[in-house]
Amino acid sequence: MRLSWQEIRTRARRFSERWADAHYEKGETQSFYNEFFEIFGVDRKKVAIFERKIDLIERNRRGFIDLFWPSVLLVEQKSAGKDLFKAQGQALDYVLGLNDRDLPKYVLTCDFQRFRLLELETRREIAFTLPHLHKHVEAFAFMLGVQRRHYGTQAAVNIKAAELLGTIHDALEEKITGAPTWSG
CATH class of the missing domain: 3.90.1570 (tt1808, chain A)
Incomplete structure (x- = not known):
């Protein structure tokens, strides 16, 4: 171990x-x-x-x-x-x-x-x-035997992930309350 x-x-x-x-x-x-x-x-x-x-x-x-x-x-x-x-x-x-x-x-x-x-x-x-x-x-x-991983800049990936989480949040809130959280 x-x-x-x-x-x-x-x-x-x-x-x-x-x-x-x-x-x-x-x-x-x-x-x-x-x-x-x-x-x-x-x-x-x-x-x-x-x-x-x-x-x-x-x-x-x-x-x-x-x-x-x-x-x-x-x-x-x-x-x-x-x-x-x-x-x-x-x-x-x-x-x-x-x-x-x-x-x-x-x-x-x-x-x-x-x-x-x-x-x-x-x-x-x-x-x-x-x-x-x-x-x-x-x-x-x-x-x-543990390999270190190196990752480059992830700003674009992080932005896209944040946008997706926001979309999921808004969709869940709309489903719960029945009203859109924002219009854009």
Whole structure:
């Protein structure tokens, strides 16, 4: 059974407290993400791997994706204080080297204390710090298999719906009272 958002927020607060002093990429990344996935009740080992080798577009260059969940998430982890914009560029280079079937929907860059989550399709990005993780857990709904839907401007649809509701209201009132509510 899926965890409630309240439980996930509670777990995220505990995670933030536990990892408040984390800073070392090589020594803490795997434990950090195993516990991060547990916030959502997901066994990382069942869905994602660490240090996936990737051939880069540039000839004779290889890299390693810090954490990879095929077709879902690519993570580029850095030590605390490192440049996350540069890390995002590195992660996007890795995306270019993947097979189409493995292309992730999200790229996460993190330095333990700061997070940047980029949704590749929409280019929407959210950035926050570790102490505020609990306020942003719903941005990670994809970890639970929940898809976020994006809707464009709906003004015309809303206007038409309001007009139809008005027509229904007027028709019901006319039926009840026997007199039209307005003439136009």
